[in-house]
Amino acid sequence: MTVSGFLxxxxxxxxxxxTRIVxxxxxxxxxxxxxVFVGPSGCGKSTLLRLIAGLETLSSGTLSIDGLVMNTVEPSRRGVAMVFQSYALYPHMTVRQNMEFNLRIAKLPAREIAERISDVARILRLEPYLNCKPATLSGGQxxxxxxxxALVRKPKLFLFDxxxxxxxxxxRNHMxxxxxxxxxxxxxTTLYVTHDQVEAMTLADRIVVLRDGGIEQVGTPLELYQKPRTRFVAGFIGSPAMNFIPFTVQKTDQSATYLTLADTASFKTPPHPLLQDGQTGTLGIRAEDIRMAAPQDAMFxxxxxxxxxxxxxxxxxxxFxxxxxxxxxxTGTTPLQSGDCLSFSFPPARCHIFDQHGLTCRPDPHQ
Incomplete structure (x- = not known):
């Protein structure tokens, strides 16, 4: 696979x-x-970020930034800046001293350092705190x-872990x-690792879902939410998680596919030529797509x-x-309470069908 881009x-x-981690x-x-990189604990998202930063060495493959191969380039020369989960501030230094520390090591002129600190402090509303030490600040500050x-270094690439x-x-919501x-x-250009779905869905231009060290799917937040390629992505993206119900195919023809849900209920969906009679799989439907209905009109x-x-x-x-x-x-409130009877239906057009391998079954592969 050939890829090209800034990174x-x-x-x-x-x-x-x-053991292969990535x-x-x-x-x-x-x-x-x-x-944004998302995935369960141990999927490799933080390791991948550290590889890009140069804090870990690649075992194989090629990493390029702005057209230059970075495999053996020192972290300080990659043009990247990383913000960690812990603030990693120097407690004995003021805010100004913390922000200018790397610039002084780089031996930038004092006037340029002062201008950069002033600009970034204004952007981040840190001007009143420049002479304060970290212990006197709130977590958000x-x-x-x-x-x-990270900003004062004017990096080519921002990395957030x-x-x-x-x-x-x-x-967290404010930040x-x-x-x-x-x-x-x-x-x-920003790469951001998180386990928080709200952060991923609201911040990302694209989300990379990682699983067991590999990429499961890449796409915009809505693409992953509406058209997951696998049951794993469907279950990982969204809160509450997608509902999953096992099925067995009763029969399938050109007009419809008939499923037996959880070995009990019969369910009719649009035709799925990728499914065969007797095949097993999983039907998925999101919580907001289930429709409550009058008892006489409901499926279940x-x-x-x-x-x-x-x-x-x-x-x-x-x-169920x-x-x-x-x-x-x-939406809104409901008078329903625990123990009440509820009638509802699964709109077939809103259902997701996954085969026995957890892959999405779409009659039209371009959907």
């Missing part, structure tokens, strides 16, 4: 003690893009200082807005197990076919 990775691998990754990132220390995970929920605003203002009937009132939305959890718990999302 390119071609067949990149990383081995630790004979597996044959090829990826292209355009200049000015905000790309310290994270802004860590970001400012879960920079907001140590903040409380309210501050997410600040990061998005800052990216739009600077147009900087069940009992509400739990109601979660979230304000603008409500989540209903129901037992005795063995599966479904999440159903409604």
């Amino acid at each position: 390119t990775l071609h067949s990149v691998c990383k081995d630790y003690h004979g 597996k044959n990754i090829s990826l292209s990132v355009n200049q000015g893009e905000f790309v 310290r994270q802004r200082v860590a970001i400012g220390r 879960e920079p907001l995970s140590n903040l409380d929920a309210e501050l 997410r807005i600040e990061l998005a605003t800052l990216h739009r203002k600077l147009g900087a 009937h069940s009992t509400v197990m739990l109601v979660e009132h979230l304000g603008a939305t409500t989540l209903l959890y129901v037992r 076919l005795e063995s599966i718990t479904l999440a159903i999302q409604t």
Whole structure:
């Protein structure tokens, strides 16, 4: 696979003690893009970021930044700046001293250092704190200082490794807005590692979903949400997670495909020529796509197990076919309570069909 862009990775691998941690990754990132890496713990997302930064060496493959191969280039010469999960500020230095430290090592003229500090402090609203030490700042302010220390270097590439995970929920939301605003203002090329789906969906131009050291899917947030290529991506992207129900194909023809759900209920979908009679797989449907209906018009009937009132939305959890718990999302509030009967349907057009290997079955591969 040949890739080209501002940042390119071609067949990149990383081995630790004979175990392959990063597996044959090829990826292209355009200049000015905000790309987010997501995946479960241990999938290799932070290791991949460290490979790009030069903090780890490649076992094989090629890494290029702005057209130059960086495989053996020292981290300080790659033109990248990294912001870590921990702020990693020097506690004995003021905010100004923390931000100018690397510039002084680089022996930039004092006037240029002062101008850069002034510009970045204004952008990040740190001007009142330049003479303060980190211990006197809030968590959000310290994270802004860590970001400012990266900004003053004017790098070609910004790398963020879960920079907001140590903040409380309210501050994390505030900092997410600040990061998005800052990216739009600077147009900087940014790679961002997170386990937070809200951060990924709201910040990213594109999301890279990693699994077991390899790329599962790359796409815009809505592409991954609406058209996942695998059951893994469908279950990983979105909160609450997509509902999954096992099926067996009863029969399929040119007019329709008939499924037996959880060995009990019959379900009719548009024709799926990729499925064969007797084949097993999984039907997926998102919580907001399940439609409540009058009993006489519904496909299924069940009992509400739990109601979660979230304000603008409500989540209903129901037992489906005795063995599966479904999440159903409604707008606003609902008078339904635990123990109430609920009738609902799965709109076939909103369902996702995954084969026995977890791959999406689409009659039209271009959908």
